[in-house]
Amino acid sequence: xxxxPPPQFVADFTRPVPTRxxxxxxxxxxxxxxxxxxxxxxxxxxxxxxxxxEEGEVRLLPVRSGGGYDPLGSRRVDVTTAxxxxxxxxxxxxxxxxxxxxxxxxxxxxxxxxxxxxxERVRKTLGPVAKEFQxxxxxxxxxxxxxxxxxxWAHWHGLVWMRDGLTIEExxxxxxxxxxxxxxxxxxxxxxxxxxxxxxxxxxxxxxEADSNTAVAKxxxxxxxxxxxxxxAPWLLDSSRQLRKYRKSKGWNELAERLHLHVCKxxxxxVPLHRRRAARILAERIATSGLSTRCVEYRAGRWATVxxxxxxxxxxxxxxxxxxxxxxxxxSEVYRLLPGSLEYIRAEVARxxxxxxxxxxxxxxxxxxxxxxxxxxxQEDRLWASAVDAVTLPRAE
Numbered sequence: 001x002x003x004x005p006p007p008q009f010v011a012d013f014t015r016p017v018p019t020r021x022x023x024x025x026x027x028x029x030x031x032x033x034x035x036x037x038x039x040x041x042x043x044x045x046x047x048x049x050x051x052x053x054e055e056g057e058v059r060l061l062p063v064r065s066g067g068g069y070d071p072l073g074s075r076r077v078d079v080t081t082a083x084x085x086x087x088x089x090x091x092x093x094x095x096x097x098x099x100x101x102x103x104x105x106x107x108x109x110x111x112x113x114x115x116x117x118x119x120e121r122v123r124k125t126l127g128p129v130a131k132e133f134q135x136x137x138x139x140x141x142x143x144x145x146x147x148x149x150x151x152x153w154a155h156w157h158g159l160v161w162m163r164d165g166l167t168i169e170e171x172x173x174x175x176x177x178x179x180x181x182x183x184x185x186x187x188x189x190x191x192x193x194x195x196x197x198x199x200x201x202x203x204x205x206x207x208x209e210a211d212s213n214t215a216v217a218k219x220x221x222x223x224x225x226x227x228x229x230x231x232x233a234p235w236l237l238d239s240s241r242q243l244r245k246y247r248k249s250k251g252w253n254e255l256a257e258r259l260h261l262h263v264c265k266x267x268x269x270x271v272p273l274h275r276r277r278a279a280r281i282l283a284e285r286i287a288t289s290g291l292s293t294r295c296v297e298y299r300a301g302r303w304a305t306v307x308x309x310x311x312x313x314x315x316x317x318x319x320x321x322x323x324x325x326x327x328x329x330x331x332s333e334v335y336r337l338l339p340g341s342l343e344y345i346r347a348e349v350a351r352x353x354x355x356x357x358x359x360x361x362x363x364x365x366x367x368x369x370x371x372x373x374x375x376x377x378x379q380e381d382r383l384w385a386s387a388v389d390a391v392t393l394p395r396a397e
Contacts, residue, residue, distance in 0.1 A: 028232055052214065054338070056299065058339075059295070059334065059336050060189045060287075060332070060334065060336070061294045062292075062293065063292045064290070065285045065288050066282070067245075069245075071330065072289055072290055072370075085224065086214070088219075089159065089214070092255065095164075097159075098157070101122060101179055102155040102240060112239070116151065117156045117202075121202060122368065123281065125175055126175070129174045130163070131162055132163075133161075134254050135251075137249055137251050138252050139159060141157065143244065144228075145378075149234065152233020152375075158220075161251075168209040174203065175205050182198070182331070183197065185198045231371065233373045237281065240281055241281060289313055290313075290330070290332055291311070291363055292309065293308060293316065294308055295309065310356070310357070311356045311359075311360055312333075316335050316386060321336070322338070
């Protein structure tokens with residue numbers, strides 16, 4: 001298979017992968033920066049690039065728990081993925097298509113039921129029409145929630161590497177045909193066997209071939225880090241399932257690894273050493289994001305976790321701490337401690353344990369109320385704005 005980037009991008013498979021700060025890798029230090037396309041960094045302020053941590057220095061980082069919908073802003077992995085999308089498509093070249101898959105709302109009881117059926121259909125729709133790399137189609141899909149009706153219906157945007165010789169008309173026809181589910185139309189009532197199926201479309205399909213690979217890559221990359229002002233829909237907040245904000249195909253990951261943008265995990269899955277706690281609903285995970293603190297210490301040129309504090313960083317006694325930077329969102333402050341100061345912080349926390357516990361519980365309940373109220377308020381504002389726009393006032397003569 002022919003690759004389009006210059007040889008220096010694909011020939012050196014021994015080039016080392018840069019080592020990242022463990023806090024960055026976990027997504028808990030979004031304030032550390034990271035290029036977000038060619039746009040502003042959404043009020044992120046990274047620490048001084050010339051700053052060198054002292055031996056034994058400790059950083060206090062907010063612990064995230066809201067996943068892709070975290071109130072602390074975009075995760076580090078989301079920012080990295082957006083940058084990778086903007087890099088991969090122009091570097092590989094060839095033909096790329098921008099695909100939008102929506103859901104027809106007639107026939108579904110609610111938005112949650114429609115999402116449950118259509119979510120797995122996305123990869124079965126985009127995979128067969130994508131150009132292959134090492135036997136796998138290359139595409140990435142991004143999930144977005146429609147807020148116009150107030151119900152939170154899902155739709156997907158996809159960036160697909162188009163096969164050579166496939167016209168955009170034929171590409172659209174294949175995608176439209178695949179964006180459907182089988183429905184029985186003839187059943188043997190004696191045996192229950194389905195004798196005949198028909199295909200029922202899931203909704204509207206729009207496919208466009210990219211005029212500029214750079215432009216279309218940056219356009220879809222923005223959906224990875226995009227935040228809707230209304231936040232997640234109520235049914236989504238009540239769900240305990242892990243939702244993928246975006247999905248990369250195996251071919252995408254293989255090609256990204258070839259370009260030194262990704263490292264594929266191979267081999268058997270790792271057996272968990274500890275029993276996982278019961279999954280919490282999304283609203284609870286959002287409400288508790290940033291309400292605990294991770295402590296990482298710098299030793300021998302590496303950062304390592306040395307403990308956690310059951311409170312947000314804003315409640316840490318300010319006597320020994322130094323502010324470093326702030327990422328978007330409340331409870332997102334990042335601090336550093338001088339060597340030897342962590343024990344003093346722990347002693348202060350132990351002395352004020354009950355007061356801290358009460359304050360954290362208040363923060364959690366307050367945020368839980370606001371996260372559900374956010375969707376309602378935005379929808380009411382939109383309905384009011386629509387009603388005002390619909391009124392035509394008589395002109396003064």
